[in-house]
Amino acid sequence: MTFAKPATVSETEVYWFDDTGRGEVRVPKSWRILYKDGEAWKPVETAGPHGVARDAYNRVAFQRVTTSALRLE
Numbered sequence: 001m002t003f004a005k006p007a008t009v010s011e012t013e014v015y016w017f018d019d020t021g022r023g024e025v026r027v028p029k030s031w032r033i034l035y036k037d038g039e040a041w042k043p044v045e046t047a048g049p050h051g052v053a054r055d056a057y058n059r060v061a062f063q064r065v066t067t068s069a070l071r072l073e
Contacts, residue, residue, distance in 0.1 A: 002069045009035075010064040013057040014072065027054045035067040 016027040031050050034041040044062035051058030 001071070003067070006066050006068050008064055008066045009070065011059060011061045012070065013059045015057050016052060016054055018054045027052050032073050033060065033062065034071050034073055035065045036069040036071075037065075037067065041071065 012033060014031070017025055018027045019025045029052070031052070033044045033046075033050075035044055044065060047061045047063070050060050
């Protein structure tokens, strides 16, 4: 996600969808959040695990960062 101007963020929620039996979308085994620092991508410092609950929002809190973009990996 690219922001129109730098934003300060400290949490996110990701909804993992799984359509087993109908398609090929699966919940990941693991994931992480990275923020853009200049031209480099750096991992955020989390305060807890990155959830992988299926068909649910998975909230992750992390140390506050000011950035122009976030990405999931």
